[in-house]
Amino acid sequence: MIFSTGAWAKNPAAETKLTGNTLTGSSEQAGSGTLQQIAISVGDGQDTPVFAAGEKTTLTINVSNKGNTDAQNVRITPVVTSTDKWPFDMDKLNYELELGTIEAGKQAAAVWGSEKEPLTVSSDVTGKSYQLMFQITYDDGQKIYETEKYVFVKTQAEEKPDDGDSTDKPQDPQTPQDPQTPQEPSNPGSTGGSAGGDVLEPGGVYNEDPVISGGGGGDTESASVPRVIVTGFSTEPAEVKAGDNFKLIVHLKNTSKRTGVSNMLFDFQAPAAGTDAAAEAPAFLPVSGSSSVYLENIAANGTKDISIDLNARADLVQKPYSITMSMLYEDKNAVQYDGQSSLAIPVKQEARYEFSEIQVNPESVSVGEEANITCNLYNLGQVKMYNVKVRFESEAIQGQEQFVGNLDSGATGTVDAIVSAVAESYDDSNCKLVLSYEDDAGNVTTVEQPFTVMVSPMEEITDVGMYEEFPEETQSSPLPGILAALAAVIVLVVIAVVVVVKRRKKKRMAEEEEELMDEVERFTEDERE
Template sequence: MKRIKKLWAAVICIVLAAATIPAQPVRAAEGLLVSVQAADEGTLSYNYSETKKLSLKVANLGGVNAKNIQIVPRISENIDAWPFEIANKDYTQTIDTLAAGETVNVEFEFTAREKVKTQYYKLAFDYTYVSADDGGVQGDGEYGLYVKTVAKPKKDDGGQGGLNDNNNQGGNTGDGGQGIPLDTGGGVANSEPMMTSGGGAGGGSEGNGSVPRVIVTGFTTDPAEVKAGSNFKLTIHLKNTSKKTAVSNMLFDLSSPTEGADENTSAPAFLPASGSSSIYLDGIKADGTKDISIELNAKSDLVQKPYSVQLSMKYEDSQATQFESASAVSIPVKQDARFEFGEFQISPESVSVGSEANIMCELYNLGRVKLYNVKAKFEGNGIKTAETFVGNVESGATANIDGMVTAESPTAGAEKMKMTLSYEDEGGKVSTIEKEFQLEITEGMEDGVNMTDMPIDEAEKGFPIVPVVIVIVVIAGIVAGVIIYKKKKKRKLEEEEEGLVDEFDRLTEDEPREP
């Protein structure tokens, strides 16, 4: 009886202990986990009416394959909640399958509304997915990120704020105060500053509503032409447009777009050659100017076009009111032309004076730029200068160079000559390169040997007796040979027939006769 009581007491203790263990949430599927994050570092900025692509990185962090992954942004008609135009009926992005451990990017193209304010927005994305291995078990999640929008400048700004403060390498663009697209050419763009703390009831510096604006008035690069794969020094010219208020404790941070189709090799277009991308400046006095500089490296595989560098600013006025602002500079990047020649094919390799030689070779465009108006000129001692037009050669394409040269004077054996190739870049700048080839030119036939110039003897102007006699003798010989051959062949056949008859008679004589 005592043992039974002890057993029941133990069971009751186990039940009470189990009741104290907190309940564990049930996962959608063990080993199924999909994550969504921003593909680019830093905050993406949209100017009013500007169209840009927003990229999200979708990763399968679980141990099973996922399918039918759908990412949908939470869109609203309210501009205070959704800063973009609603141009499509459905913004859903779908990934059919995503293997365990695999990562892919999806892109959304958004256009900022014309009447957006200069502020930060939080965008929310919902996503769902299904297991491809566990009978269709589902999972879901949500992800949020911040973007910044820049308002359209006011008409009465007087050129002191917003995107109408544009300069190209320090010069005015003359675009009528409408701003410049940062991906179409070298230039700068500025946004309206935003107060982040302090300022009191006046909402501005020293409570009088005055906002100290720091803008980019221009920039220079050293060297002036930035080439992919090289380092350059970027110097940005700054101006404090306020006539009364100085700014101080200034922090600048530079960022550039990520370039590269392959995730393993994608990287920002420009990276600091050494150190950080942040720059500190003590301050700028009222109506003063200052320069900041940084050493950058341009990615080696950049396509030849302008690339934007975003410059975020944080600074304070004399009352410790904090402001944030943003500008951008557009830096054109050049790619060096790279090409190779195939082996020369010269036919014939030796020509006589007055004759022509055909010179051919292949041109391989190995660079990332198109070659325009390609021409080849052949010149050297003993030949008449000749030129042939090849045309435009796309990046990665092959073109055939085919020219004819005329020999004018003999050379002492095979002599070196050259082909000069000229081409233009997108701006019409002409470049040239030379390649050598060898050609031998011999003397032409002398006048006394040239059959066209030899005097014709009057006796030879008559009937050509000798050639006719030779032809008759040859024909007679051939006929005689044919007749002799046929006679020998006929005699041989007769002898073979006689032999066969004798053999037949012998066989018939030897056969036994019937009684």
């Protein structure tokens, strides 16, 4: 639907000129020598308004005359080509406003809506910015001028009801430490082998008491049991990333001060974890294919380390995962013992995201004008992105930082910002969108995305002054000049022809004279003979 300005007939001789963010109409007042000028602009000195879905409100647009002549019969009308481009409910057929006369250097406010009949913001606004186009007509008492100008407004979508899922950032995130120290489990009766790591804290260790599994002879009941425990572990690299290989180094100690242990076999088993489609696969897999490690012995009250190369599944969620280490060993009497320990290994997921194509509307602006910059940010990774913010860096544009919020895995964030052109620039990739976000540990990551905004210089309004009156010069027709040039060419051609003819005639006479002399000489010789 298009709102027209009514039956305005424009003067075909009227001159209109769009200058920067203003429309300039100019004419010369008869007999004065003064250049009469009207320069119309909109939105001067106004902040970008924000309208919430369902809100009852008003829309105010300042219309300024920066020229030196009064603008008469000023009318302003919203140009609405689609309801998707107008953030308010359509309650009327005609939204045209008459502003009357705007004196030179003054401004008038165009207001849609009132306390009794307010504008209603559409309930289906999505939170994007809207470019509102207005048609403005006016005259200077002689000629009628017409232009279309635009402003940007922002909207806020309706808040969705809370579904009960907590998306708050963890208040006390845990980070792995190297080396790890033993920690008591929250549930002493548990083996620490939970797939989700609910029992052990990140980097935690739990040791079970060993039991005699057979072998040996003599009185084993009265003998002390040599305990082999895990005192801690470390990883190389220190931060385990999903999809990467890492080395797990386990620190062991024989707590018995009298009995050494030998013939030790360790086996690592990780619980099933990951996405639903692969929930039966272990969280960690041995790189070599074997999950067992052999150690010859540990002396009484001695310590040793064992290591194994593992791979963390690429689809693991960022959290600690437990791995169970079973152990078999013997004492000096060949008595066999069976023990078990559990380790909680924190897994880090790298954030993965993509930008959609950055849209600039309009693609080219003049200094002093505004542009709307929009794009989408897709969280393609397995981790949540916290406190996502966007700002713009450029010598050509200026804009305020925008807070996008928290983005869950698979969610889409919208960047919708309004910037002002401040300097001329035609270079490619002359602007940068700077994205910053935090992980669950509060670490800030910053990335840059280049894009281009073409900024042309503002055309200055011609200063109005007094000019001396000069008699109007009658423009001469170019025909006499053309005829004179043509005559000159013809004369040159005639001269050239005459010269050529004379030369040829002279040459011919010389040849005839030479032939005549030859004939005379031959005649003379014949007479002598």
